[in-house]
Amino acid sequence: AQSVTQPDIHITVSEGASLELRCNYSYGATPYLFWYVQSPGQGLQLLLKYFSGDTLVQGIKGFEAEFKRSQSSFNLRKPSVHWSDAAEYFCAVGGDFGNEKLTFGTGTRLTIIP
Amino acid sequence: EAQVTQNPRYLITVTGKKLTVTCSQNMNHEYMSWYRQDPGLGLRQIYYSMNVEVTDKGDVPEGYKVSRKEKRNFPLILESPSPNQTSLYFCASSLTSGSRTYNEQFFGPGTRLTVL
Numbered sequence: 001a002q003s004v005t006q007p008d009i010h011i012t013v014s015e016g017a018s019l020e021l022r023c024n025y026s027y028g029a030t031p032y033l034f035w036y037v038q039s040p041g042q043g044l045q046l047l048l049k050y051f052s053g054d055t056l057v058q059g060i061k062g063f064e065a066e067f068k069r070s071q072s073s074f075n076l077r078k079p080s081v082h083w084s085d086a087a088e089y090f091c092a093v094g095g096d097f098g099n100e101k102l103t104f105g106t107g108t109r110l111t112i113i114p
Numbered sequence: 115e116a117q118v119t120q121n122p123r124y125l126i127t128v129t130g131k132k133l134t135v136t137c138s139q140n141m142n143h144e145y146m147s148w149y150r151q152d153p154g155l156g157l158r159q160i161y162y163s164m165n166v167e168v169t170d171k172g173d174v175p176e177g178y179k180v181s182r183k184e185k186r187n188f189p190l191i192l193e194s195p196s197p198n199q200t201s202l203y204f205c206a207s208s209l210t211s212g213s214r215t216y217n218e219q220f221f222g223p224g225t226r227l228t229v230l
Contacts, residue, residue: 004156036221043118043204044157044221090156100145100210101172102219104156 002027002093006105014113015083021076021108023065023091032094033074034102035065039087047089050074061085086112116141118222120205126228127195135190135225137205144210146188147219150174151202160203163188164210195229202226 003026013019025031032051036044048059055067065076074091088109092102118139127133137146147162149172159172163182177199179191188207192199205222 009154043223046218049218092157100208100217100219101147101159101162102157104149104158106154106156 002031002103004091004093004103004105006089006091006108008108009106010109010111012111012113013081016080019076019078019081019085019110021089021091021110023074023076023105024072025074025091025093026072027093033065033067034092034094035059035063035074035076036090036092036104037061037087038090038107044090047076081110081112083112083114086110116220118205118207118220120203120222120225122225123223124226126230128230129196130194133192133195133227135192135203135205135227137188137190137222138186139188139205139207139220140186141207141209141220142185143207143220144185145217145219146182146205146207147172148178148180148188148190149204149206151204151224157204160190195227197229200227200229 005024034049035047037047038044047063048057050057050067058064063078067074088107090107091105094102121136144165148160149157151157158174160178161180163169169180203225206219208219209217
């Protein structure tokens with residue numbers, strides 16, 4: 001069964017600092033990987049996705065993520081965070097064909113300090 | 115504007131009082147799904163539908179029902195709500211390709227349900 005682990009429940013970074021959010025997945029075949037962001041009181045917005053090809057994927061809002069098969073990881077990065085990046089971030093894996101279900105991690109809450 | 119809408123956005127009810135949360139999408143998507151979000155558990159799938167009149171259970175279907183009579187609508191029904199169904203509910207939709215690929219799922223704004 002597919003699963004996702006986000007080891008960091010809460011991360012605090014200073015505005016302008018770099019960011020890396022960790023995500024590890026478990027899946028038997030090539031996974032389909034996603035990062036979603038949830039701003040307070042909002043739904044989920046897709047930041048980026050990995051299906052195949054280049055292991056470094058670019059997303060919206062200046063985010064990028066790198067797929068590392070050997071480490072079963074798909075970490076999210078941003079070189080310089082802005083106060084508006086404060087939100088909850090979810091990593092998800094898909095691969096259950098016939099359902100297209102996404103299995104989500106438990107999320108990482110990002111706090112930005114001035 | 116392409117979107118997934120949910121109603122109501124907030125609901126407080128009492129144990130045993132039947133309720134329906136509606137979900138509608140205007141993108142002509144075949145696939146629709148319901149998730150619940152609980153602290154420390156992320157989002158878990160309740161039910162999904164691959165197309166009209168085709169529905170199936172997700173990971174946590176107990177206590178819920180769904181129907182898919184029209185392509186655009188996918189209501190979530192709680193016949194006899196209990197306090198453990200207090201949660202944040204999300205509806206999602208996407209195209210289905212029928213092949214080994216994924217299409218982006220679009221999420222509604224969420225419905226916060228409290229069952230007393």
